[in-house]
Amino acid sequence: MLIINFMTQQEFELAPRYRGYHLVTNEILKHLPPLPQTGILHLFIKHTSAALSINENADPSVRVDFESVMNKIVPENESCYTHTLEGSDDMPAHAKSSLIGNSITVPVTNGRLNLGTWQGIYLCEFRNHGGARRIVATIAG
Amino acid sequence: MLIINFMTQQEFELAPRYRGYHLVTNEILKHLPPLPQTGILHLFIKHTSAALSINENADPSVRVDFESVMNKIVPENESCYTHTLEGSDDMPAHAKSSLIGNSITVPVTNGRLNLGTWQGIYLCEFRNHGGARRIVATIAG
Amino acid sequence: MLIINFMTQQEFELAPRYRGYHLVTNEILKHLPPLPQTGILHLFIKHTSAALSINENADPSVRVDFESVMNKIVPENESCYTHTLEGSDDMPAHAKSSLIGNSITVPVTNGRLNLGTWQGIYLCEFRNHGGARRIVATIAG
Numbered sequence: 475m476l477i478i479n480f481m482t483q484q485e486f487e488l489a490p491r492y493r494g495y496h497l498v499t500n501e502i503l504k505h506l507p508p509l510p511q512t513g514i515l516h517l518f519i520k521h522t523s524a525a526l527s528i529n530e531n532a533d534p535s536v537r538v539d540f541e542s543v544m545n546k547i548v549p550e551n552e553s554c555y556t557h558t559l560e561g562s563d564d565m566p567a568h569a570k571s572s573l574i575g576n577s578i579t580v581p582v583t584n585g586r587l588n589l590g591t592w593q594g595i596y597l598c599e600f601r602n603h604g605g606a607r608r609i610v611a612t613i614a615g
Numbered sequence: 616m617l618i619i620n621f622m623t624q625q626e627f628e629l630a631p632r633y634r635g636y637h638l639v640t641n642e643i644l645k646h647l648p649p650l651p652q653t654g655i656l657h658l659f660i661k662h663t664s665a666a667l668s669i670n671e672n673a674d675p676s677v678r679v680d681f682e683s684v685m686n687k688i689v690p691e692n693e694s695c696y697t698h699t700l701e702g703s704d705d706m707p708a709h710a711k712s713s714l715i716g717n718s719i720t721v722p723v724t725n726g727r728l729n730l731g732t733w734q735g736i737y738l739c740e741f742r743n744h745g746g747a748r749r750i751v752a753t754i755a756g
Numbered sequence: 757m758l759i760i761n762f763m764t765q766q767e768f769e770l771a772p773r774y775r776g777y778h779l780v781t782n783e784i785l786k787h788l789p790p791l792p793q794t795g796i797l798h799l800f801i802k803h804t805s806a807a808l809s810i811n812e813n814a815d816p817s818v819r820v821d822f823e824s825v826m827n828k829i830v831p832e833n834e835s836c837y838t839h840t841l842e843g844s845d846d847m848p849a850h851a852k853s854s855l856i857g858n859s860i861t862v863p864v865t866n867g868r869l870n871l872g873t874w875q876g877i878y879l880c881e882f883r884n885h886g887g888a889r890r891i892v893a894t895i896a897g
Contacts, residue, residue, distance in 0.1 A: 479620040479755075479761040481897065483794050483865060512624050514657055514753050516796055518863050520872030522812045527713040530663045535698035536709050542695040543710045547688060547829060554824040557817035568818050569825045572809040572856055572878070574713055579720060579861060581659050581751040583624060588751050590661030596713070610863040610870050612796050614755060614761075614896060615622065620761040620896075653765050655798055655894050668854040671804045676839035677850050683836040684851045688829060715854055720861060722800050722892040724765060729892050731802030737854070755896060756763065 481614045482507060487606040491599050495537035499595045510615020513582040520608040523567035523601045525574035531594030544570050567600035574598050582615060622755045623648060628747040632740050636678040640736045651756020654723040661749040664708035664742050666715035672735030685711050708741035715739050723756060763896045764789060769888040773881050777819035781877045792897020795864040802890040805849035805883050807856035813876030826852050849882035856880050864897060
């Protein structure tokens with residue numbers, strides 16, 4: 475199938491959220507133009523103390539437990555930390571951002587995100603007061 | 616080099632596997648159409664308790680140790696977990712899925728995956744009984 | 757916006773670095789052709805004991821702490837490891853590579869990488885003596 479492709483880009487902000495894991499699939503879709511029949515959506519967060527991921531969209535207890543799990547993996551106030559000037563949540567936020575990742579790529583099929591039944595897009599906010607987070611969406615189709 | 620691009624997509628299932636880390640490069644290639652001269656392959660798993668990764672393709676002991684390493688990073692039956700109804704392997708599986716990631720992107724060069732000598736594609740199965748896993752492959756070239 | 761796309765690829769080596777986290781944004785840009793007005797850059801490291809990530813580009817203490825954090829998450833010389841023939845840094849390097857990830861995708865806007873103010877590209881070298889690391893850069897625009 476040989477087609478002429480297009481690539482479009484949108485930059486926008488997600489509303490500020492408290493520290494934790496937040497389902498933002500619908501908020502992101504509201505910022506996007508119509509999606510192509512076949513393509514990919516790349517979402518990139520322009521910050522080093524937050525992340526994007528894809529995970530369970532139904533039971534909110536999963537998102538609660540994510541906060542506990544990640545805090546155990548990267549605890550605050552470890553004696554080995556040297557990057558401490560920006561608060562006890564800052565260095566753990568940087569580490570979590572690289573562990574989860576600052577971008578996701580999602581297939582687009584028949585003009586829609588081709589997610590599994592139980593999949594949604596997470597904004598992972600690792601700072602206590604992160605503020606609005608800036609996203610670049612690139613659509614290739 | 617200005618060329619007319621194409622984008623194709625295949626959705627398929629990987630055979631069910633037991634909990635652990637499995638080399639699936641060849642099984643995935645069997646589901647794909649001929650690859651372009653220059654491009655990328657995006658593979659997306661439509662589940663929240665499994666992951667895709669790229670790692671060592673030679674010594675099976677690496678895949679054995681991956682299971683130990685990841686179980687230490689995200690243990691089962693932690694007292695802080697609230698999402699426990701689907702089994703002790705379920706919440707850890709969600710966390711591992713976001714830590715490893717549910718998609719990979721691989722360069723395609725001269726019609727082949729441009730992997731390093733020691734690289735292969737892993738299906739990371741985090742559930743005790745995960746069943747067949749659904750993949751969306753998008754090829755842009 | 758319907759445009760004719762192009763896709764180009766460059767394969768190159770990053771200079772060898774010691775174990776740790778290294779800012780390589782400028783070294784990578786030197787290997788790339790002019791970037792498109794709108795597009796994405798995909799960077800893929802052809803190794804299973806190193807990774808690419810995006811994180812803090814200003815304060816070097818973040819990169820120092822990354823080494824401590826990741827060594828706590830995946831310690832060396834755990835009694836459960838069976839893949840030990842290639843040195844005590846080898847199996848942890850494989851695990852870190854899948855946790856951080858071996859590729860990144862960055863949006864390109866107005867002919868430049870569209871990174872946040874504080875974002876840079878990290879080469880994460882997990883081996884004590886990793887040598888030069890081979891990268892495949894694919895640019896779609």
